[in-house]
Amino acid sequence: MKLTALIISLLALSVSIMGLLRIMEEDIKLKNWRKNLxxxxxxxxxxxxxxxxxxxxxxxxxxxxxxxxxxxxxxxxxxxxxxxxxxxxxxxxxxxxxxxxxxxxx
The missing domain is CATH 2.30.30.140 (SH3 type barrels.)
Incomplete structure (x- = not known):
């Protein structure tokens, strides 16, 4: 039971981190685009x-x-x-x- 809860927690954490990295990547692309106006x-x-x-x-x-x-x-x-x-x-x-x-x- 504890192993299942641990696996679910790790999956939720990895999804959250992936979403955060995607947002950061979009922000970096937008900043670089703005530098080249x-x-x-x-x-x-x-x-x-x-x-x-x-x-x-x-x-x-x-x-x-x-x-x-x-x-x-x-x-x-x-x-x-x-x-x-x-x-x-x-x-x-x-x-x-x-x-x-x-x-x-x-």
């Missing part, structure tokens, strides 16, 4: 209040200046910048294809 990259901005697609117009040490699809510019720390493959709900993205919503062509 360059002008012209299409990105997603998520500052906790607004999520939208943008393009980098200037990249500095720790922050970037972006231009949104509707032409507004802003500056953000790199912690607010994510790749286009960032998993988010498409309905949360602001300023996306505003020309199509207005019925005009760009």
């Amino acid at each position: 360059t002008k012209g990259m299409s990105i997603i901005v998520d500052n906790g209040k607004v999520i939208y697609k943008a393009q980098i117009i200037w990249a500095g040490a720790g922050w970037v200046r972006v231009i949104s699809t509707d032409g507004k510019t802003a500056a953000f720390g790199t912690k607010c910048i994510y790749p286009l493959t960032y998993l988010i709900d498409e309905n949360d993205i602001q300023n996306e294809d505003t020309a199509q919503k207005e019925g005009t062509t760009a």
